[in-house]
Amino acid sequence: MMLKLVGIAVAAAVGGVAFAAPALAQNEQFIPALVYRTGAYAPNGVPFANGIADYYKLVNARDNGINGVKIVTEECEFGYATDRGVECYERLKKNGPTGAAYVIPLSTGVTFALTEKTTTDKIPIISMGYGRSESRDGSVFQWNFPLLGTYWTASDIIVQHIAKKEVGLDKLKGKKIALVYHDSPYGKEPIALLTERAKLHGFETMFLPVTHPGVEQKATWLQIRQNRPDYVLLWGWGVMNSTSIKEAVAVGYARDKMYGVWWSGAEPDVRPAEAGATGYNAVTLQHTAGQFKLHEDLKKHVYDKNQGSAKWDETGEILYVRGLINAMLGVEAIRTAQARFGNKPMTGEQVRWGLENLNISAQRITQLGFDGVMKPIKVSCADHEGARTGRIQTWDGKNWKITSDWYESDDKVIAPMVKDAAAKYAAEKKIAPGCLTN
Amino acid sequence: MLGPVLETLIGGLLTGVLYALVALGFVLIFKASGVFNFAQGAMVLFAALSVARLSEMMPLVVAVALSVVIMIVLAYAIEFLVLRRLVNQEGIILFMATLGIAYFLEGFGETVWGSNIYKINLGIPKEPMFFFESVFPGGLLIDREEVAAAVGCAVLVAALAIFFQVTRVGRALRAVADDHQAAQSVGIPLNTIWLIVWAVSGIVAIAAGMVWGSKLGVQFSISLVALKALPVLILGGLTSIPGAIVGGLIIGAGEKLAEVLLGPLLVRWFDLAGGGIENWFAYMLALVFLLFRPQGLFGERIIERI
Known part of the structure; x- marks a missing residue:
């Protein structure tokens, strides 16, 4: 405990230097990280933030970045308060040579608040498993991507x-x-x-x-x-x-x-x-708890080098795994965009295109080390959700266990609801629905 | 219908006792120093975190004893670093100082002890008890944990009452509460008294933290429970220990009955979008009391002659 206290004092003394944003080189992709590691929601916010951070570290260490473009990220603590989340976004959105690639708010409130701002700033929002349900309609919510499920x-x-x-x-x-x-x-x-x-x-x-x-x-x-x-x-x-x-x-x-x-x-x-x-x-949200193939690389390239954000035992927990998946989808969207625009840092607008054309097959999931964790996902302008399947898991007192087969939400019920709600939103905000080509 | 109403009333009263436990910490410090200690909620959180994390390494009794030491050290630090330098300053200055202490304690507590949800296991069975099953369908439900907390709270209040009324230190505390300068002039050591009262308040925070921690798990939100003590204080008065208890009971019962009985009616009658009413109802109840009795139910009436 004493050592911990001394550590805190030293960290406080040198904090200004240790946490200063690094100078960004031209071949770096900046991705902001809105996190809540303190406050009432920290027990859930911390593992998710750790999963995201570790995936970026892994891509940099193992692959030398995304096609040679290193990921640079900066965390901004917002305590799950919508106003502070918007502040964080405003502070970080222009960082890096091309600005923020995308934003992951991990808050439906912040997602609501940023929906109009990101349209102007041309930065896509990845709200994997949250946000407005009607935002899967990409002709109205061109910059929102509620991937894997609403x-x-x-x-x-x-x-x-x-x-x-x-x-x-x-x-x-x-x-x-x-x-x-x-x-x-x-x-x-x-x-x-x-x-x-x-x-x-x-x-x-x-x-x-x-x-x-x-x-x-x-x-x-x-x-x-x-x-x-x-x-x-x-x-x-x-x-x-x-x-x-x-x-x-x-x-x-x-x-x-x-x-x-x-x-x-x-x-x-x-x-x-x-x-x-x-x-x-x-x-x-498709996955449950437990370590999988990707963890071999995580151990070798991140945790064995003492670069891990969490304790190794916690890297199979549900929210940590969700952070890994979320970061992977973002990285794959950048990779998809690079295939069209070239292997260089992408702008938010280019990453939006990458997200809208994201197509991760079963084979690619295996290559990425996520086999058995998630199903293929294919995003389009009409469908920013990309996949809508899930299972039921049950807590047995010690672990989560999958206790059902796969279900898919019934689009006969949901699609008309999405259409109505999106049309109402478009009318309210005077948006002319349509798909973006770039 | 009577069964559910009775059940809600009993549940509300028992929750009210828990509110009173937090309010008690406020009252103690205000009585002795005239300081409205905004940091009381943070003290409850800090105390609960200490007990929870220490009990992972040692038996609960030892963890509690060590936490008492930690809270006394904390009281000394607050007295030495903050209060001593602010003697005879305006009340609002002291209040602002406690605001700073609150934010410091919350952040420091999380930094040292972590921000996960930690457990305090008091060994009380979690399953409910049911009474009068032959009278009411399904019986009347009573939460064992809350009953145990109510008993603990009663013992604590009795001990505090004896401490304040009978002991020499207690009398000195009351003298300081009446007038700092007059108490100093008759030789009462103000700094020592403040140290004692903050330490006692810290021990009350341990009791509140253990009860709330056992009920909710120990994490940041416990400090927000202190907000529930504010309407209790408005209602019961800032200077009265019985006021804190009665205020807690009224707020606890009032808000639960309002949520269960009034909430659905309001939504139905006015076609509202819905929303929990118990949080703001407690403040509204306190506000109504404030209009008619600004000093609270048991608070001292302030009369100033011109």
């Missing part, structure tokens, strides 16, 4: 899984499904899909908001106890998730009737509840 996809997969358990969508009639959600744009996203599905199948919905940061949920769970819903969907983040599971234990609500979104299905969400979390489920 909240409508997530909630649809959960409804499909519940229907399978009940042996048919028609068996949902008369059932009661509650949504316990973070009272923010993020938490409210699945309401539209659940309302639509409720109309189609005749189940009853119950929406229960929890205010930030989500540590006070007693009244919410007393309502659940009193109304006895058949299933509870959890749309939380940070400490709200573990508090929900603990409160479910406190009111005796069965954990195997609970389904979290992929942001409510990581280790920090279940571990604090200890044995109480056993049986709790969450939909996956």
Whole structure:
């Protein structure tokens, strides 16, 4: 402990030098990193940020960058506060020889706030598994890329899984499904899909908001106890998730009737509840926990050289793996753009093209070391989501275990909703829908 | 209907006790030094982090004892580095100083102890108890952890009451609370008294931190629980220990009943978009009290003759 304190004092003394932004050479690709390593959401923000940072380090160390272009990144701490997130973006967007390649906000609130700004700045937003669900329509949301899944996809997969358990969508009639959600744009996203599905199948919905940061949920769970819903969907983040599971234990609500979104299905969400979390489920953003092929390279090129951001044992955790995937998709988008524009640092506009033409096949996934972690993804102007599949995982008290087959969200339900919501947004913001060619 | 209402009321009252535990720390320091200690929430977080991280390396009892030492050292540091230099300054200056302490403690605590969610296991079973199952369908639910916390809180309040009323130090604390300069003029060592009261407040923070930490897991959000103590203080008065308890109970019960009974009605009647009301309802309740009784339920009425 003493050593740690001395270390902190020394770090504070030399911090100005140690953390000063490096001078950027012309053959470097700058990628900003909006992170939250402190504050109420840090337990979830830290592993994700570590996964992203380590993937960039790996690409630089193993491949000498992306086709010879080194990645340079700078973290900006925003504590999951939307205003500070926007500040970070503004501060970093012009760094590097070509400005920010893309931005990963890891916050639906910041994604909402940046949606208009990035259009002007010509910097794409990668909101993998979050953001506006209708932003998958690339003709309206030309700069937003909610890759691998939106909240409508997530909630649809959960409804499909519940229907399978009940042996048919028609068996949902008369059932009661509650949504316990973070009272923010993020938490409210699945309401539209659940309302639509409720109309189609005749189940009853119950929406229960929890205010930030989500540590006070007693009244919410007393309502659940009193109304006895058949299933509870959890749309939380940070400490709200573990508090929900603990409160479910406190009111005796069965954990195997609970389904979290992929942001409510990581280790920090279940571990604090200890044995109480056993049986709790969450939909996956394709992947679950565990190390895989890529980790051999990570160990050799990053961790064995003491360059790792996390502890080695933590590199198989869900949010760390998600950070790796997110960074990989960004790097592959830059690589795709380079194939067209040349092996040099890409502008945000060029990376946007790369994202819109991203096509990662099963073979390429194997080459990249992500075999068994994710499925192929193909993005287009009409579909900025690129893939909408997921599975259900269940916490067995020690580990996450996949407990279902693959599901794909039902586009017969979602596509018309996307079309309507995107058209409404376009009318509101006076956007003429259309695909960008460059 | 009676069952759910009763259950909510009991749950609210028990949560109120937990709020009171945090409010108690504010009251102690305000009574003795006239300082509104904005850092109380951060102290709760720091104390909880100390107990949680130390208990990973040693038995819980030893971790708590060591945390008491840490909080006393912290109290000394605050007294020596901050308060001593601000004696007889305006209240707002002292308040601003505690604001600085709060941010420092939060950041420093996370830097030293880490920002994950840590566990404090008090060994209390998490499963609920059910009573009167033959009277109410499903019975009346009581949270064991909250009952244990309420008992702990009662013991702590009794100990503090004895300390304040019976002991020599307690009387000196009250004298300092009435008038710093007058107390100094009769030989009461102001610095020592402040050190004692901050240390006692630190120990109360350990109790609050352990209870909240066991309930929520120990992480940054615990410091935000202090915000829930503010309406309790408005209601109960800044200078009254019984006020903190009664205020906590009213706020706890009021906000839970409002969320469960009033919230759905408001949404239905006014076709609102929804949203948890318990957070702002507590402040509204406190505000209404403030309009009619500015000194709070048990606070001392301030009369100044011109």
